[in-house]
Amino acid sequence: MSEVIRRVLRPLLVAAVTVAVAVAALFAVAAPASAHGILSVVYADLSSGGPGVVHAQLQVEYDLFIVSAADAAKDDPLFRAGMGAFDAGDPGAQIAALQDHRDDVSAYVSDRFRISGTSECTPTLADDITMTQQEGVPYAVLDLDYACPPSENGHEVVSSLFPDDEGFVTDTKTILTYALDLHEGSTVLDAEHPSFSTAQSPLERFWEFFRLGAEHLLTGIDHILFLLALIVGSRRLREVVVAATTFTVAHSVTFILAATGVVAAPPEIVEPTIALSIAVVGAWYLWRLWRRGEVDQDLSRAHGFLRLDRAGWLRVGVVFLFGLVHGLGFASALGIDEPWSWTLLWSLLVFNVGIEAVQIGLIVVVFPLLVLLRRRLPRVGMWASGLLAVVVTVAGLVWFVQRILGVE
Structure with missing residues (x-):
């Protein structure tokens, strides 16, 4: 035998x-x-902006944002001005390009980064737009105030910034930190898990990071x-x-x-x-x-x-x-x-x-x-x-x- x-x-x-x-x-x-697989990272920070207001600060990769927002709005002037400022490496010109096309900037972000309570919140882009860098890459810093109806069950956040179907990057991650609804913490949003609720338990939030770690080694x-x-x-x-x-x-x-x-x-x-x-x-x-x-x-x-x-x-x-x-x-x-x-x-x-x-x-x-x-x-x-x-x-x-x- x-x-x-x-x-x-x-x-x-x-x-x-x-x-x-x-x-x-x-x-x-x-x-x-x-x-x-991560080719772009969005940084999002949420906090209370007062009664009925959620303040969001987004940091988005500048050149990618210009290409995506211009494509979505079919706005050739935004693309020309934005990419010209990017090629020149001039932060002041980069800010000016975004300020000159605030409507298109606001439209793209409002469509791709949404917050809701009992119903959809209404975002307003703040007057100031600034620039920063992440690992030597220029990032645009956008502040928005979301007017939200009262909610006892927290807020839901959905991020679809720079999706794969745009064809510019693959597998964008949104690193979300928050101090909102008597909760604070951080989580990760991506194409497979684009939404998050501040009412989620710590175990559910930690599971997202466990999943991300496992996926990172596997990929x-x-x-x-x-x-x-x-x-x-x-x-x-x-x-x-x-x-x-x-x-x-x-x-x-x-x-x-x-x-x-x-x-x-x-x-x-x-x-x-x-x-x-x-x-x-x-x-x-x-x-x-x-x-x-x-x-x-x-x-x-x-x-x-x-x-x-x-x-x-x-x-x-x-x-x-x-x-x-x-x-x-x-x-x-x-x-x-x-x-x-x-x-x-x-x-x-x-x-x-x-x-x-x-x-x-x-x-x-x-x-x-x-x-x-x-x-x-x-x-x-x-x-x-x-x-x-x-x-x-x-x-x-x-x-x-x-x-x-x-x-x-």
Whole structure:
């Protein structure tokens, strides 16, 4: 019976790993240089403007807003004036372009960012329009007062700014912070979840950040390949656990510090370094494989803390350094750069838990399969692991060159 099981199990294991490697190769070839789906972030802050009034301050990417609002209003003068001011890099001219076409600005925002109580609220664009920057990108700051009928059940907010069907960006996120209706907090709106109610419970609000964290890791192929490189290069369960825990601690620290505005690093440095980290960790395993010609070295004689040898601890140190950089990438993708608060901190921690849930899931699925294959079919396991490491390394190098050259 055991021989029959082995005969059935062997081709299944080979097929499973072959499919996994093929999928990884397809992702590596098809994924763009910038592996994150968020291409624009809107910042919205809601507060009480007095009885029956909700004050909203929106920060929108200036050039994207000009293109979208002009297209919606069929207003060529707005496009010409706005883009001319953008190309000149003149904040004063950018403000003037928006002020000269206030009706079109107000019409686009009123249609795409709505607030309602018992019925729809009526927005009024404030006199002053200002400019700011987010990560070096010019943003227009728009203040609106929404006249709302009395409501005992909070207010509902719907954001559809810069939708996918406009064709200019993909997957716009609206980072919403609010202090309204005796509640305060933050949430994220996007195409799949465009609405939010201030009457929602804290659990419902935190779920949005958990979902966003999980989605970010699942759609961030660069982070997935880095994790696969950690898994395939681990000789024992304790190695992958220590490496993954180190990565988690490192990226959690920089993620929270960057998202709360304590530290900052330009994406021109962060993104290429993330790509390089993928190549380095993948190549590390290939170098060991070439040098020693084996996959599963015996660590039973290793001594010291956690029984890791010198090579294992050196790898942990490298993973920690790269984890710090990945944390900056997570924060950049989320798009939050707000002053520290307990509410924001809890939201960021929940976002991080979403990332870790997917990370743990990948380890639980992939690592046992590799261990089983290496023990049952050592030679096939070595070649499958090596091929996967080659895919990861090549993908990291390609992305590194693309991001250095600014190729999308």
